[in-house]
Amino acid sequence: MSELGAEQIRALPKVLLHDHLDGGVRPATVLELAQEQGYAALPADDVVSLSAWFAESADSGSLVRYLETFAHTVGVMQTADALRRTARECVLDLAADGVVYAEVRYAPEQHLEGGLGLDEVVAAVNEGLRDGEREVAQGEAEAPAGRIRVRAMLTAMRHAARSQEIAELAVRYRDDEVCGFDIAGAEDGFPPTRHLGAFEFLRQANAHFTIHAGEAFGLASIWEAIQWCGAERLGHGIRIVDDITLDGSPVTDDLAAAIDRAQAEPGAFALGELAAYVRDRRIPLEMCPSSNVQTGAAPSIEEHAIRLLDALRFRVTLNTDNRLMSATTMSREAHLLVDQGGWGLTELRRVTVNAMKSAFLPFDERLAIIEDVLKPAYDG
Template sequence: MPAPLDADSIRRAPKVLLHDHLDGGLRPQTVLELADEAGYRDLPAGDAEALGRWFREAADSGSLVRYLETFAHTVGVMQRPEAVRRVARECALDLAADGVVYAEVRMAPELVTAGGTPIEEAVEAILDGFAQGSAEAAAAGTPITVGALLCAMRQADRWEEVAGLVVRYRDAGVVGFDLAGPEIGFPPDRHPEAIALLDRAGAHRTIHAGEAAGIDSIRAALDGARAERLGHGVRIADEVPADGPLGPVAQRVLDAQVPLEVAPSSNVQTGAYPSIAAHPVDRLHRLGFAVTVNTDNRLMSGVSVTSELTDVAAAHGWGWDDVQAVTERALAAAFADDAVRARLLTDVVRPGYAALRG
């Protein structure tokens, strides 16, 4: 007999996460403790439960100003290397405890340099934290592999510097480059020298596109930044009519099997769709797009990989075939070595789902 497709079973399933922001996944208690250590006095609540609730409500408010304020607080308490290291360590532990066996977690190192931390030291703190958390998780019997994605902020001018860090640290745990920040007004080819640097080094890149902006943003990410994956990418659905042919960009993304890092709860929070039931994640999945399911910001959305998959499965009638399919797609799209992907697929993912399917 297959296990019931519920939160308890999905938590036991081996999962793969491609789109998760380090500064969007802090534990509320950690925010409080880091604020206390740093003398940060601007938090809107003084206990972990109330603070966690404030983050979710602010992110749910429909106000972009309040949503962005949530990150002002998390980034505000991450201005010291030891704070970054702690947050990264806890991130690895929390994901491992949720049954994630491979994760790529992204952070813009430039955001944690305001207090004077050199950007290289910020990157090293992220990598040290992931390594420490992964080692502790393995010792606890929940092994996880965590790679870092380094984001450049679209509205800033440090793209080439961040691209250089991706290349410099790629043998130390950095797996790729990302562009984050406002899509509208800041095209992904604004600093072509950064993209050229990545091209010369053969470095991986995923680009935020098709979240706040539509098809033009997706086309620009593919053509201007040569994106291998689309961060969100869900607005490809704008060219996927209920009946009739796909639009040209949608057809291109489908044909090339460009992975979509879809984060349904986050999209509902930011007002892109009214509910998970109304979200196009299932329609895209059924049509054969390379859909993966992700958390985006676990603190702000109050989600885990388990809860996200559970909610999508419940809303769209998914079975174990669907959950395994999006997991294997995510693993295939990971910026890990071929040997790592093959080992996880053969030794972890497929046996894990076989056990759940009975």
């Protein structure tokens, strides 16, 4: 039995860097919005069945199949009211889970079918996020950690051709709690360098960005994201383990054994040039254990690379990815690693502080949350 119980974990302040707005909609909200809008394509007509369908469909071992589930959530997020509602509820759900700081990402280009423009999409989401924050601040919503700050991240779809436009949108709204830019979608066949112009624009504008890389595709995707595009963080990045060996053999040959060895003898591992660069430069890895198991990027929670990479002191962060599809929360992700991965308060503290250090937030604000919120809770 773990010394950290579910309620204790839930009460701990958490920091979330990788969470998709359209991947965290409440099932009841999907149903209600579908009924209001006349959206008839849902695969179920009650909350329990719909929740089960999302989890089962996402639990396929295929990233492509996993991404298909978003057709329904995005399908009902095509009006300003729907975007405001889902954004507000996102904040309330995260606050109820003990999250004190979050960066929630979404792709504005996917919410235009109802006639909204890109600026209208961003304005609606921002309004919903602020509404949720106000409710928490005024004590009208559950928040075991007592506070929450949520910033938006604008995502461009890597298979589309609007990345420059979305990058400019992110810069235009960076003084309105839009913290950065991302590209997402299926990696294979759509390398990040297809969007090099957008990343060059962002760098010249002193803007922040992360890149989904090293989830379903390997080291080449990570290398391009960092060395060509200049990514500050890696969305997932789990495949960096492909560049680590133990006793001359890839650690992926026996991850369980490698994880056990790393706890006692981290110096026994050899890092390739790319893995060494990622660790040396403290490039944050936005890791999402449950999601990775669902898409086949990891065999299990017990053998998830987050445990190895944390032991080898990469800058690992813990995230949800898609709370609806993975039927998860930050508390659940932490509890899984405690129960199945042998983690304790030390590891949870480390990944939480790592995440706050890596947030797209001014340094003084990051430091204040670390010193005034995180450390007292984890060290007290």
